[in-house]
Amino acid sequence: MGENIQGGTRRVVVLGTGGTIAGRAGRAGDNIGYTAGEVGVSELLGGIDAPEGIALLAEQVAQVDSKDMSFAIWQTLAQRCAHWLAKADVAGVVITHGTDTLEETAFFLQSVLAPSKPVVLTCAMRPATALAPDGPQNVRDAIVVAATAGVRGVVAVCAGTVHSAFDVQKVHTYRVDAFDSGDGGPLAYVEEGALRVLRNWPAPHAATQVFDRVAGAVSLPRVEIVVSHAEARGAIVDALIAERKRGSADAVQGLVLAATGNGTLHHALEAAALRAQAEGIAVVRATRCMQGRILAKPDESLRDAGALTPVKARIALALELLAASASGRIEGG
Numbered sequence: 001m002g003e004n005i006q007g008g009t010r011r012v013v014v015l016g017t018g019g020t021i022a023g024r025a026g027r028a029g030d031n032i033g034y035t036a037g038e039v040g041v042s043e044l045l046g047g048i049d050a051p052e053g054i055a056l057l058a059e060q061v062a063q064v065d066s067k068d069m070s071f072a073i074w075q076t077l078a079q080r081c082a083h084w085l086a087k088a089d090v091a092g093v094v095i096t097h098g099t100d101t102l103e104e105t106a107f108f109l110q111s112v113l114a115p116s117k118p119v120v121l122t123c124a125m126r127p128a129t130a131l132a133p134d135g136p137q138n139v140r141d142a143i144v145v146a147a148t149a150g151v152r153g154v155v156a157v158c159a160g161t162v163h164s165a166f167d168v169q170k171v172h173t174y175r176v177d178a179f180d181s182g183d184g185g186p187l188a189y190v191e192e193g194a195l196r197v198l199r200n201w202p203a204p205h206a207a208t209q210v211f212d213r214v215a216g217a218v219s220l221p222r223v224e225i226v227v228s229h230a231e232a233r234g235a236i237v238d239a240l241i242a243e244r245k246r247g248s249a250d251a252v253q254g255l256v257l258a259a260t261g262n263g264t265l266h267h268a269l270e271a272a273a274l275r276a277q278a279e280g281i282a283v284v285r286a287t288r289c290m291q292g293r294i295l296a297k298p299d300e301s302l303r304d305a306g307a308l309t310p311v312k313a314r315i316a317l318a319l320e321l322l323a324a325s326a327s328g329r330i331e332g333g
Ligand code: ASP
Pocket: 018, 019, 020, 021, 036, 064, 065, 066, 067, 097, 098, 099, 100, 101, 123, 124, 125, 126
């Protein structure tokens, strides 16, 4: 399955999933008119020197534009990470990934694996065929992080910056330095093959113990995201309730409300959300602000996702519903 690239004593395994980092354009000057997920992961490692004493092993897990990321790929990734991390000589895993949903995959893997070794997602904003591609340096930096003793958990590396899976967000459509950690700040920088740590590494939070459930599931419980905004209505939520009442097999089980500011909702959407909760749909509010967290107030009728962004809150709620279905307990909020 894997392919040995270079010799060494400890291994870093590089799993390829596609993305712009593996993208190919018709001409070298084109940074946007390319097809993502075309170049194989072994090819991406060409010309990259591993740190001393490290052997690289490449494995192609998927080859997609990450806008189309799926639960099936997440399942395979979680299984391949668990497989490799269990080996004593594997220092860590690097995952090459598209930038669009990188933060979702990072958060999913952190929630499911809570690994005690590093799992490092990396990416590129320019295709592999660009005049000055950013992918090779990002891969090199990611390998350094994966090989560094003492590093643990799922992180993202882009433009020389290390972000935690909890904080990382894509914040720019075009710039090479496209990710940010909000007010938490980055964990570290990678400078000429060395890590400069900036703040305490996040404590390994208790894994949700859903690895086996994820491995055995056909799909994640359906959780939809609905945005609150000026003139918002409850129509989308009511349609989801109606679908559930009709007994649709794939009916919504959870709802994340991308709320304004400190978790506030348009009154029409809030009323619909309360109807959904009364129907047994799990409802969570997550702020649509780029920074900060929801500071809970007493007597809120709809619970909040704290500092999680709506897309990460969706994953957290889906995993919670998956775990609850194992114990026969699905809560309506
Ligand atoms: N659409 C691409 C992807 O996410 C964008 C990128 O990788 O920068 O796969």
